[in-house]
Amino acid sequence: MIPCRETKQEEAHVTASTPLQVIEHLADTPCQKHNCTKCCETGTGTALESDLPHIADTLNVPLNEVKDKYFEPVTRFHTTHWKPKMVSKPYGACVFLGKEGCSIHSVRPTGCRLASWNHHGEKLNDWFDLNYFVNKNDAQSVREWAMKLKFSKTIPGGELEALVPDKEKLRKILSHEI
Numbered sequence: 439m440i441p442c443r444e445t446k447q448e449e450a451h452v453t454a455s456t457p458l459q460v461i462e463h464l465a466d467t468p469c470q471k472h473n474c475t476k477c478c479e480t481g482t483g484t485a486l487e488s489d490l491p492h493i494a495d496t497l498n499v500p501l502n503e504v505k506d507k508y509f510e511p512v513t514r515f516h517t518t519h520w521k522p523k524m525v526s527k528p529y530g531a532c533v534f535l536g537k538e539g540c541s542i543h544s545v546r547p548t549g550c551r552l553a554s555w556n557h558h559g560e561k562l563n564d565w566f567d568l569n570y571f572v573n574k575n576d577a578q579s580v581r582e583w584a585m586k587l588k589f590s591k592t593i594p595g596g597e598l599e600a601l602v603p604d605k606e607k608l609r610k611i612l613s614h615e616i
């Protein structure tokens with residue numbers, strides 16, 4: 439059993455502009471309580487640049503060293519952030535996963551906190567992508583998001599027309615004219 443799937447089953451209307459505080463509540467899952475590390479055994483969450491100084495402070499290691507040793511860039515929708523390295527690829531455990539769970543739990547990356555795979559996982563992951571990866575001012579980012587939407591639905595506010603309300607501009611983006 440994956441405990442997070444059993445929690446947070448309340449109805450939730452998640453849109454691209456749902457406030458962070460609401461997302462934090464929906465994403466909060468009892469991984470530690472249940473000693474569950476399934477997500478961390480085969481992948482890692484996205485870290486924002488602003489997460490890294492907190493992690494460096496906690497580890498008491500210079501920021502550049504933390505970046506080099508423990509993180510690698512991750513690019514989605516033409517936007518690059520960071521993610522903890524894995525001990526082996528393509529599906530190894532996170533370098534921060536220890537016997538007692540996440541060794542940096544209190545300062546774990548934003549993606550580990552918010553893009554959980556609980557009952558609302560698909561909505562939370564779309565919210566995360568829309569708020570941290572998809573850049574409506576970057577034509578390539580919009581095109582890559584459009585490609586994803588060919589194969590899956592999204593949350594309200596994630597539709598192409600919501601991202602780029604100007605129909606002519608959207609047409610030009612999708613036809614690679616801009």
Ligand code: SF4
Pocket residue numbers: 477478481482483522532533534535536539540541542543546547550
């Ligand atoms: S940083 Fe912590 S929570 Fe995030 S994937 Fe690694 S072990 Fe899991």
